[in-house]
Amino acid sequence: MTSSVSVDPVPVDPVPVDPVPVGSGPGRPAGARTIEEILARARARLDRVTPEQAFGEQRTGAVLVDIRPAWQRAEQGEIPGSTVIERNHLEWRLDPASDSRLPSVAGYDQRVIVFCVEGYTSSLAAAALHELGLSRATDIDGGYRAWAAAGLPTAPATAATATIAPGAVPAG
Numbered sequence: 001m002t003s004s005v006s007v008d009p010v011p012v013d014p015v016p017v018d019p020v021p022v023g024s025g026p027g028r029p030a031g032a033r034t035i036e037e038i039l040a041r042a043r044a045r046l047d048r049v050t051p052e053q054a055f056g057e058q059r060t061g062a063v064l065v066d067i068r069p070a071w072q073r074a075e076q077g078e079i080p081g082s083t084v085i086e087r088n089h090l091e092w093r094l095d096p097a098s099d100s101r102l103p104s105v106a107g108y109d110q111r112v113i114v115f116c117v118e119g120y121t122s123s124l125a126a127a128a129l130h131e132l133g134l135s136r137a138t139d140i141d142g143g144y145r146a147w148a149a150a151g152l153p154t155a156p157a158t159a160a161t162a163t164i165a166p167g168a169v170p171a172g
Helices: 035-044 051-059 070-076 087-094 121-131 143-149
Strands: 063-066 112-115
Touching: 035 121, 051 063, 051 112, 051 143, 070 143, 087 121, 112 121, 112 143
Parallel strands: 063 112
Antiparallel strands: none
């Protein structure tokens, strides 16, 4: 099986596509997993919540953590009352043993609900929080898009209804 790659209207020689099934064959290091396998393993550790469940838990003290980058928040909006911690700072801001943790991090039993755009990256992030000992961490199934589609509260990022953690870039 081959595919063509082109730049502008000038055709380039076809590039062969590896016919070896995913998960086997030469070139794949021993122990390597596909992103689908990694995601399934991460989600197996989580008790994922619906947007409605997350909304109810937020109202009773759970921390909703938005890990989307500024450009996505500017484009899509934000969840009022959430805390923005960009993905590359997440573990440092939420690890109860870290000198860089947020002052609001109460301990290892804190309920943290992470969300991204559609619930993929947030599953991996929530599983990473489990590695830190935050065993009640989870994510929103379907992410921000599912939250908005459920008609739950959202606001333009310019409304500044979310808390921006140190190191996170404000949207808008």
